[in-house]
Structures are given as structure tokens and as C-alpha cells.
Amino acid sequence: MSVLVGNLLVVQTGGGTCAANASLAGVITQAGRYPESIEEIYGSLNGFTGILEGRLIDLQEEQQSTIRALRHTPGAALGAGSLTLDFNADSALVAQQTTALFRVLEANNVRFLITIGGMRTMEISRRLHELARQRGYDLRVIAIPKSATNDIPGTDHSPGFGSAARVVAHTVREAELDMLGHGEPGCSIVEVPGRLSGWLAMSAALARRGPDEAPDFILVPELGVDENALVQHIQATIERRGACSVVVADGVRNPQGRPFLAETVQADSVGRRLAEFIGESIGYPAYVYEAGRLPFHAARLASDTDLKEAYELGRDAVRSAINGQSGFMLKLKRESTSPYKCTNSLVLLEDVVRARYNRLPLDQVDLARLQPTEGLRQHLLPLIQGDPEVPLDENGLPEFAQLNKVLVEDLIQALEEEPPTEPANPEPTQAA
């Protein structure tokens, strides 16, 4: 392994979570420990868009206290950016974009590229790793998974998920109390994000300590749910225990694979459609609690296990890059569930991208009762443990980190002065 000396660039993409900034804090802190290899620590504002636009900030200009506060600050402090490199675009555009991007990386002597993101980020990271090799540019690319809905394959679970799961479990318990507070038999419906994946919805079951506790039924996109059968089960449950609690992932479908109740009832959301359908067909009131993206950011209800894992993945991503690795995603590998122990190791980005999707194991779902099996429950339970310490400000509200965002001005001027010449031998890429 040659000793590589240069700058480190960290990129966040695809929207924030409770844990995405913890990974960022891990990267920045660890990068500062290799002054012999890493000269500057840059962050790209707004994901890959920021690189293309040369909008890099100097993370060494941030205060230590800000970096520490990132560990409990939700969101994506660098700004995720909507434009990502689309390798399905026509090859001329792809070549133009990647050329521009490498021009910035090379102009800045970026040798260590750490990305924090979801599946599109994994795909882009893999491509950049390959393109660097093709160009003969020594660049080490390590990706850190980030997904509140746990849809990234190749890792036991993704940072951001445990916190969102914990908030959803909280929410289900509190929504049930709200519903019961009305004092009349009825149904609570908690709608959670999950267009493709039922992981987050399934985690709501962690709120349940007995058979007559919320949630009674969990609807996930992986299963076609029969609308009339469901409502009969809801009716039977209300008549038995005076209440019914349903958790619904927003991507749930009917057995024909079409959006749930979309052809039967008109409303903006699946939760509202279900509430209306329940009212019309069995006459009980149903109350909708739309979690939206707020569970992705409910800092004080986050899982400390999640935040710590995210931080350590950030730290180890830098270690791996320093150790000469490239083209990998850092993954969590479960060593033991009880006592819970995960270690960090590497998985080829190529394998992650090929697997495409972290499927909910349907053999771990009790299909008759729409609940996780005890095995899946035990798998999920450690991920929501621990209460993070979030300092409160003078108003009694959580105190979050705010980056100074000092732009790397010199670089920008250098780029502006330099004529945008194409490299002698641009590498066209193929559409995926």
C-alpha cells in the first residue's frame, strides 16, 4: 500500500435522518486524526450537485462543539441535494458530468471520498470508484449506508432506521392513548413512510407487550392486503377489546398490486382512505395519525444505539480509506442479538448495488395476524435501545448544530479562471 496524501471530501445525499449527521461527525473527527495523510477535510454542499458546482466547504473551520453537536442533530447538515449523477442518462451527459466532477476532485487533490447515503449513493459511489481507476486517478471511495426505512442491502440494518423505528413505536403507543381517550370504540391508524419497504411499519410492533395492545395489524407494501378482510378483522378487534390499532406503510397495496383503497375511496393518503373505508363499512370512527417524515428527525426520541453505530461507521469509513480500501460500503455485521453486538466490516459496493434492495423477510412475518414473528421482533428490539443525550437550549428546546459553511474560496476562483478543457481521453460510461 502506497502512502497516499491528499484531501478528504465527505458527501451527504438523499435527505436527512436522526443519524446521518452522526456519521458525518464520525468522518470529520476521524479524518482529523491522520494529519500525515489527510491535509484538508472538505464537505460538499448539497450532495454531488455541490461537487459539480464546486461548492465545497472547509470542515476544519467548524468548531469542535459544532462537530460534537452533529452527533444528535437530525437532518443532513451538508444538504443532500436533489441532482445526483444519473448513470441512466445518455452517455454524453454522463461523460460530461463525470468529467466535470473529476475536474473538481483533482483540482482539490481529493484522494479520500466518503459518501453517506442511500441506494443511489451506493450506485454513484461504485461508479466513481471505477471511473477513478479507469482514469488512473488514485481515489479511495468508501460509502456509509443511511436509510430510515432500512432498504439498503448488504448490512444488518442501516443507520437512521433504529431511531425512526423507535419514534414510530412511541407514536403508535401515544396514538392509541389518544384514541382510547375519546372513550368510545374506534380505530387508530398510524401512517408511516414506506413506499417499497415494510421495515419501519413492522417496527411499530415493538410497542406491543401483549395480545390486546397496539398495534393490532401492520400493513406493509410487500403483502397484498385484502381490503374487506382487513376491515372484518378490525371490526372483530374493536368488538373484542374496544379499540383497534393499525399501522400502515404508505406504499401498501391490495392483492392486485394496486394502491390500497385508491379505487374505492378518495383521499390524499392511504391512512385517510382506510379511515373513511372503516367508517363507511363498519361504522366505527377511525383517527389518522400521519407520521410523515417527522420520525426521521425526532432527535430526542432517537435510539442511542443507532446514533452510536452511525458515528462509528463514519469513523471506520475513514480508517478503511486510510488503510487503502476503495469501492466498499461499510456495513453492520451482527455478531450476537443477546447480548446485542454488531461490528463494522466492508462489503463491495458492487454486491450492494447488485442486491438492489433489503427485503423484509416474509418468512418472519405472521401473515395471519400481520405481525412480525418473535424472531423478527427480537432482531429489531436492540436497534431501538438507549436514550440519546440531547442538550436543551435556553428555551428548553433541543440545541442542534449549525455549520458555519466556510466555502473553499480559493478553489472556486481557480476553477473559474481555468478554461473548461476536456481531458484528452474522456471515459464514456455505459447506461446501466
Place this chain on the structure above:
Amino acid sequence: MSVLVGNLLVVQTGGGTCAANASLAGVITQAGRYPESIEEIYGSLNGFTGILEGRLIDLQEEQQSTIRALRHTPGAALGAGSLTLDFNADSALVAQQTTALFRVLEANNVRFLITIGGMRTMEISRRLHELARQRGYDLRVIAIPKSATNDIPGTDHSPGFGSAARVVAHTVREAELDMLGHGEPGCSIVEVPGRLSGWLAMSAALARRGPDEAPDFILVPELGVDENALVQHIQATIERRGACSVVVADGVRNPQGRPFLAETVQADSVGRRLAEFIGESIGYPAYVYEAGRLPFHAARLASDTDLKEAYELGRDAVRSAINGQSGFMLKLKRESTSPYKCTNSLVLLEDVVRARYNRLPLDQVDLARLQPTEGLRQHLLPLIQGDPEVPLDENGLPEFAQLNKVLVEDLIQALEEEPPTEPANPEPTQAA
């Protein structure tokens, strides 16, 4: 004052909050301290409906630990009940209902009636106090205010409000981080409950520490908001600071007094309508975060000040009844804002009912910037202070009280056996 000996009955109505059960805990705990006056402590299941149906539970059958846990348990543990006595109904029905109700009270020797609720509860409590006097039945009625939207007059503020306000302020800060995490200029819209009242929406301003922080604009039902002017302000804000945060009470109206944007854009909620309108008219993305009723129940984000005040009002309600008072609401009286100090005192239910509504003081709203004045901000700030201690269960989730709900069986049988005779001289009541 004669020494009155009998049973105490506590009633919750009108949906739960973070603090309604803290008041209940205060009532139960204090009631246990007067064994010479209070023989049994009953709770009505499902508000006044429960009295009519003779569904009373024996609160002395609950464990001490359950009563203690009520102090941080959201909702309405007794069940609020949808049927309330409607004094606007025809007088024959009212006479029938109140006769039935007094039959239960008298059969149970209920001499102390403590109610926890909103404006309809104040109205019913006042009537029951009057009817008891007319019947010559010695009954002491004391009401405790409960309103997450702070719409009860006659008190500095209502229990439940401070906690909901704190959660809304949290939410606004976290929704802004989510929006900023996208990395592109845009708008966040937090929709909060407030059909008639802007108190809760206004409290979101407590999240704001500087001019370029969330929330930028707060839309309250008390003001007619011009839709086009607002969108221009939003545009200017996005162009200045890259983001705009709007808080909207769901009852907001346009200057013609009609529901906001309802005639312009179709969507299920005012937040979604505003998001669509922003997208269509200025082209920026807007993200909607619907708080719904969840802030009323977010136990771990509640205000400890609020929970303590609610508990102490419960305690003092019993004291007042024991001291011979009846026909009063317990109110919070602000002695000082800095340092914050409220004391409890009594206000005639008649005066509360006459005032009808706790208006947002519009002279305390900066109409140009749609923000509270510094004075209103200082008024609200103490109400959201303090972090409640909420124990976590073995799954890392908040542990809430669950009542055993042991029905007072003997009574129910006695009632069933007794023929439903009308009293010799029923008191017809007048429609209000």
C-alpha cells in the same frame, strides 16, 4: 360550613392531552387525604356518559404506582366520552338526562364532583352545580381546565397547552432541518390543530432564536390571511435565506373569512393546499408536516411545568371542594413572569362560561411579520420549560399507566333493580 361526608367522583371529558391525567392523579391523591370526608373515590368511565350509564370505577382499587404513572401518561385515562349533556336540547330531554344523572349521583352518595375538561365541561359543571342547589342536594362541583389549544377563558392558560406548545416548537425546528436537508431552496409547512384559536400555532415562535430561523410566518384563525400576499412573502424569504418555515393553524381563513385556499386548491388539509399553491405560484417545493393530535400526547417532549401545574390544580380542586366551595373553576393566576410564578385560585364557572373564549390578544401579534410580539413570547416561554421524567419500559419505550378499571358492581345492580321512577318534582331546565 357543615361537614359534608360522602363520595368523590371525578370525570374527564373531551379528549386527552399530556396533562389531563396529571390533574386526575392530583385529584385521586388529594382525595385520599380526607378519609373523614371522602369515603370512596369514583371515576366515571367515558365522561358524563359514564355517569348516565352508571359505569363508575373504584379508583381506590388502583395501585399507587399506577396513580403516580398517571402524572406522565398522555390521553384521558378515564375515557372522555362523546355524549355530553346538551343543554341546548329540548327541555324534556334535558330534564330526563339530568334526572337520570342525579339519580346516579345520589344513589352513590356523590358529594364531591370534580370535572376535568374544556368549555363544554365548564358549561355542564355550572349547570350541575345549579341543579344540585335547586334540588336541595348538597353537591360540591369544582372544574379543572384542560385544553391543548388554550381556548378556556378565566385562567392565565390551560393545562395541556404548555406541553403541546413545546412539542410544536420542537416539531418546527425539526421540520426545518428536514427541509434544509434536501439541500434546495424550499418551504416547510407545519400544520397544527387550532380551529378557532391561534395560541398553539403562535407558540411555535418559541423555536425561533433569530430573524432567519424557523418559523418565518405563523397563520392563525383570528386573522384573515391574504393568500397572494403571503406567497410573495414566502418567495422573498426563500430568496433571502434559502428556506421559509410556515406554521399554519388548521382553522386559518382568508380575509373574506372563508377557509384558507379552499376555493383555489383542492386537498384534504390546509397545509397541503398551501404547499400546492406555493408550488403552482412561485415554483418552490413545499413540504407539509401535519402535527395532528400527536403533540397533545408526546409524553417525553411534554413541559414539566405544565404537568406539575395540572397535578396541583387537581390537588387544589379537591381542597376547594372539601373547603365548601362549589360552582367554580380552578384557574392559574400569574403572579410573575420572571421568575415565573403562578398560583391557583377560583373563578366562578358562570364567569368562565359567559366569557366563552380565550382570545389570542391580537395587540400582542406583530401583524406585519405574523409573529408574536416580544411580550407575548415572554408570556409563553415559561410554559414550555422543564423536561418531565418519563420512565422507560424494557423495550426502551415510555411506560404509561393503565387503569384496572374495577367497576362499582354493587351500585350497578342496585340501579338495575330499582324501578326508574321519576322524582316527585323534576326540575325542567331552560335551553341556553
